[in-house]
Amino acid sequence: MITTKTILQPEVLEAVVVRFVGDSGDGMQLTGTQFTDTSAMFGNDIATFPNYPSEIRAPQGSLYGVSGFQVHIGSVEVSTPGDNVDLLVAMNPAALKTNLYSVKPGHTIIVDTDSFTKKNLDKAEYKTNPLEDGSLENYRVIQVDMTSMTKEALKDVEGLDNKSITRSKNMFSLGMVYWMYDRSLEHTVDFFNKKFKGKQHLIEANTKVLNAGYYFAETLELIPNAYTISPAKMAKGTYRIIGGNTATAWGLLAAAEKSGLELFLGSYPITPATDILHELVKHKHFGVKAFQAEDEIAGVTSAIGAAFAGDLAITTTSGPGLALKGEAIGLAMMVELPLVVINVQRGGPSTGLPTKTEQSDLLQAMYGRNGESPVIVIAASTPANCFNFAYEAARLALEHMTPVILLTDGYIANGSAPWKIQSIADMPAIKNHKVTKVKENWSPYDRDEKTLARNWPVPGTPGLEHRIGGLEKDRVTGNISYEPKNHEEMTHIRAEKVRLVQNNIPDLKTEFADSGDLLVIGWGGTYGSLHSAVKQISDEGYKNIGFAHFNYINPMPKNTEEILSKYKKIIVCELNAGQFVSILKTRFSKFEFSQHNKIQGLPFSNDELIQHFKQLV
């Protein structure tokens, strides 16, 4: 099963996709993260995606307890975690069985043979041992007695129990992969020294196993070749690897500092948004007030209260939670307070697919409230730009005195990528409409002429005492009004206020062909998949394809119609049944739109997109 062809020089590759899979307790997330960080420091471009079961500790060896971490590293631009893998590290039969489909034929699989016991094969529902029955003939399988060798490497280390010994076998696999891709062990050894500070035996054990894996790979003649991936050409600067949810949280921290306001978060735990709460609660040193409420509704209402009192107010959630928050978001729209609502989309409807990705909350974000209730809707499109769009959501809420819904999704929220660190000094200014002194006949509904944003007098300010509420307001005094014409006028003012945001957002940009036969349109978290597909097809010689990706959905950029008019055909690609396209069809009815939709809880694959695009040109 293993070819013995020997290549002496490391093969230089542009990009490689590695997936580490094992039991949810096998430490695959840690292994993947270490490989990612080491590669990032080596200068590669990176995209990662963790894949773990909803069960916290599923039964050992079971098919549904398999946890994985995929990383795509490249010397060229990498914009997705990759579809198919070049190297699969499978720690047990269940991990092999559930992930074999993704390995490119002819590529490498490393398995821990010690885990291929009768019991584990049964749990993985293998009738015969795949390592023996010839079913893996199309792959390069590297069989390693990983558990035994880990034990052997640790036989002289004192103070380790059996469990700690078996648990460190993930470092054996990491050592092997480091050798295969010509990586240094330094970063991970540093990591052990920090993580296990004061526990010398654990530092020693993990370092020994890592080295053992590394040298095993080096001396193992059966490993056909080693690969190297040169550093990528990336813009100069200081970088770090950042996950989408952390980037979102940090964008909010930056917005609070820049605007000079205190940050208030009202939230309730929900997958996959909870990590934003986890991140923000850490930062009490910046004065962050993070309030874990009793439910989704109290999460958003506490944020509305904080907005009334003058804080930069945030609530975070995912689809079902957004449904629960709907009425309160309508209140914030009606009382015209700045509020940032972050929805990390997951598979729906109802409980749906909580750990999978989807873009099916767009219409809910747009219209999921009673009455005429327009709000600003924007979407982040990469793990790293979650930072910018969280910041942007705060900026727009404060400058326009209205709720802003920021859509991210499980794919970019859990994925990670290099982020060129942005200093607060380089971020755009954020204005707000707070008032302390007013002219005579003042009203809380006095508006800024350019934006129609109302002023923001906050409790504690003498002389500006006022009442607001969910009942319709007189457009001048702000008192309750049931007057028919006034209601119609106020409805138009609230809509116009959101439309005027167009003057405060950048134009839509196109990539590749700026006019031609086909325009590929996407929005939100699919940027990486669509960009790499259009790039590939363009590199193949199809030069009349352009790509436009929307981050601003309500309102859309001013030049949207102009862009649409430059192409013969338009295809709108979404991970839903066609929500964004329905908005485009309504707003730009003179164009014809075709669609590419996928509703499997999975991102687009490169192949499916390219196949479809080619049919159209």
Added chain:
Amino acid sequence: METTTAVKKYTFKDFTSDQEVRWCPGCDDYVILRSMQKALPEMGVNKEDVVFISGIGCSSRFPYYMSTYGMHTIHGRAPGIASGVKLANPNLSVWIMTGDGDSMAIGGNHFIHLLRRNIDLNMVVFNNEIYGLTKGQFSPTSLIGQKTKSSPYGNTQPPFSPGELALGANARFFARIGGNNPKDMTQIFIDAHKFKGTSLIEVLQNCVIFNDGCFDDVTDKEVKEDKQIFLEDGKPMIFGKNRDKGLVLNKLKLEVVTIGENGITQEDILVHNAKEEDKTLHQMLVRLEYPLATGIIRSFTDVTLEERDNALTAQVKASSKFKKTDDLFFSGETYEVK
């Protein structure tokens, strides 16, 4: 964060807004409004630091009639909004004005969690045992058998007792007062403001249209001294027109006795201790049907959520190396691309 500026002098007129009051004539809501407007000048708080937050229902029109800051929000959700206001600016005196349906039906979840957390704010429940604004359906405090628009043959759902529910949720301050007793209500509002922690005040509020006379058997001027016991901290639990009735503990129950009968003297009567942490006796008082306990039943000073949070924040701030976001962003695992 106490305010250092001198508090201005006010009269009740300073707290009256220019909006026409639209409750039904004769409604106890007017009594609550006037009592609050009279209590505020006595609280030692600046007008700009007072915020009224309400949900939906007759009670929830309240903020419009006050000349302070206020927000009329959505059904049941005033506790969340008020909590956000207070946590954002702890210097404010925050009041939730709500009804039995708003607080205990649609807002029931928020009600219990508000009390559990003990944020320093105040909640006034206008309990009229009926839905007024939607024109007369039974509420979670309506009695079994009560005939309403949605229970024409009599209500079959057993009611909550607001006080029992509140103490079950660990309310630190609970008071009950008749809607026709502005004098004591005013003082209770002042005491609630001064109390550090969540204060809950249940007003037995008569709805003249849909549930008229629902509390007459205890609040009517003719009977109230005999049917109510007005509790005062540190004073014996004595009631009755002749001040000759009192409460004693008999085994595990409160018992009404007459002073001067069966050898009972004033010495035998229980003395009210509202500040006691153990709520056993407070719960018995809340449950008592005859006499109905009014006044401040429980007033136990506990650590507030803000106090706990502030202490933690100060500790984290003092020990953290992150002063600005740049410190965080450039910390840890970063690398240079040249």
